[in-house]
Amino acid sequence: MATIQQIGENEQHPDVALVASARTGDVQAFETLVNKYDRQIFRIAQHITQNKEDAQDVVQDAFLKAYEKLDQFQGNSKFYTWLVRIAVNESLMRLRKRRTGKMVSIDDDIETEEGSVPRDLADWSPNPEQNYGQAELAEILRKTIQGLPHGFRIVFVLRDVDGLSTEETAETLGLSVPAVKSRLLRARLQLRERLSRYFRKKKAGEK
């Protein structure tokens, strides 16, 4: 069963000391934070912008903005969720630029009932991912998640891939807890439905 690693409330998160050092101008401490989180920030940015160059720019801009605003960082939230919030905003801004100024928000395109009721009820083959080569599987996973509205995609990535809690995801995206919960359920079910096309057990004679 999936579990999410949690740090005890009284334990100090290792980022706290790094942020404190970076605040005093210790660039090396900040470099440690960049090394720790750049891949995750890239992943989030790529999921929102769907564009590699934009996502790379977001990584750079988000960290620079974070460095610039370290003084404003309140120790009561995790550095990572604060950084993600900056990255989500930067990503939405990039997306807006690409769509020539059209307003883009985390609420776009979510008016869909697709996948809220499971239709494909065939069981999957055991370890279905092993029937595909690594590159082919990555392509299937990319294509499948890209088909989701970005307001669902980002909730799924933060909650299920990054392991943020429901509350952290809500805070990061400026959504209510019930909104995160309902999007997560629909995101999970839609992804499951779409992956089923590739992973379902084949009936005898089926290719």
Add this chain to the structure above:
Amino acid sequence: MTCTEFLALLDELIDDDVSAETRSLLQVHLKGCEHCEVTLNTTRKTIEIYRSHEVYELPDSVRDRIRIAILARCKHGC
């Protein structure tokens, strides 16, 4: 428990966020409902696959370039 009621608690079950009492109700439903069992197992598998496979790789050469650019700007004041 109906399938709709089961589905409404699917996330809580997956995230292990249910009381012992609710869990046993869900388990009773699962025993008699193949469809919900498939939905639960394949949804869990969906999450597991996305968690264990990186969909977007950031190549080391690009990471280096971005890191160097960030740190250069930090050193000179952003």
